[in-house]
Amino acid sequence: MILQHFSLNGLVRNTVLVAIFRASGLCFTFIFNVIVARQLGADGAGVYFLSLAIVSIFSVLGRLGLDNAMLKLIAKYATENSWGNVSIIFKYGLYAAGICSTILGVVLFIYSDFISTVIFRKDELSLSLKVFAFAVVFYSGMRLVAESLRGLNRSTASIITSDVILPFCAIILIFPASQIGGATGAGLAYVFSTIIAFLVGCSFWLKFFKGQQGEVLGRPRQELYASSKPLFLMSIMTRAIQPWVPLLLLGFWSSAEETGIYGVVLRLSMLTQFLTVALNISVAPKIVALHVRKDVEGIGILTRKTAFLVTLASCPVYFIMTYFGADVLRIFGEDFSEGHLILVVAVVGQVSNSLTGSVGYVLIMTGHEKDIRNLSVVSTILLIAFCTMLIPLYGALGAAIASGVAFLIRNVLLVIYAYRRLGINTLPIPLNLTHFASGTK
DSSP: OHHHHOOHHHHHHHHHHHHHHHHHHHHHHHHHHHHHHHHHHHHHHHHHHHHHHHHHHHHHHHHTTHHHHHHHHHHHHHHTTOHHHHHHHHHHHHHHHHHHHHHHHHHHHHTHHHIIIIISOOTTHHHHHHHHTTHHHHHHHHHHHHHHHHHTTOHHHHHIIIIIHHHHHHHHHHHHHTTTOHHHHHHHHHHHHHHHHHHHHHHHHHHHHTTOOOOOOSOHHHHHHHHHHHHHHHHIIIIIIHHHHHHHHHHHHSOHHHHHHHHHHHHHHHGGGHHHHHHHHHHHHHHHHHHHTTOHHHHHHHHHHHHHHHHHHHHHHHHHHHHSHHHHHHTTOGGGGGGHHHHHHHHHHTHHHHHHTTHHHHHHHTTOHHHHHHHHHHHHHHHHHHHHHHHHHHTHHHHHHHHHHHHHHHHHHHHHHHHHHHOOOOSSSOOOOGGGTTSOO
């Protein structure tokens, strides 16, 4: 049972600590985005957010699905005290992703003119992409180190690495970098901040892993490859296409100004998920440990309680964004205040993420990566179809509607598959899911 292995009070304390750092990171990110929006205006912000979206996609491709695989396997081997295997997983994952991300960064640099002028028909995007291309390898490394720290159950160090250092340094660097002008200066601040965050993450890893030695047991490299293979496609769908395709398609069909407004709205709507992210950071290693002990009931109790906590704690953020969203948007500049309705739709679209909590991690950490992959493909196809239908008609509002509906369908399917595979209801509300119990457990 879960209470035999983990104290809920301990989980809450750890989550609160992570949430504090996560909130700090969100505050720094908010401040940086405000600075970018006010300095660049809606048009310049549109170029910046397009560049960031493209670089994020290249980074996801460069990570080869290794981030979730490394989290899962490092948590597993750390639970078993197999430190030799932990070391191999960390080194091999960074090496493979480093090579691939470097190649993709070079490709992005070379083809930045083609992407800017032919695909997006925005000449001003070219120089910004060239600068952002240098961030691909370091951002990939930073994300992998942060996930590895989570595997060691070093949640605070992980969140500092992935969410605090980068925006904090970007705020400091944006002022001298802005002398260069436009999105290029903001891109330089982002690149150097990413490098610093990667180095800080590596220093955390060396500190926590120092002195841990052991033999390599079994075939950890092959296990890492086998786990990352289905997760790679899932990562492309959930971390490259789903978060960014509405923004990219909006950039293709609409003006840079509308793209900039949607970019700001997208980041504001994600503030509703800060506690979800904080809880997932704390919960993921515990799900692995419970799975190793074959405590399926404990996994169910853990996920239901965390989903309830996330939903309850997110309500004030939903309220503020819904009723005072126009005032929040004016902080970025008067050009952005017209995005209030778009913000309301985007915030409503995030509700299903709060209600379903850690269900995605439950499937990944219990060995059902292929289910996640298949569901990610289905939801991505639906998202692209919805965006193609709605964005040409309604612009940024259509992008927000398409994202919300696609997320809802994806999360409902995840809950159903968690019940089919494990026999647990991950929702914080009691529902009869027995008619979905025909899957193979």
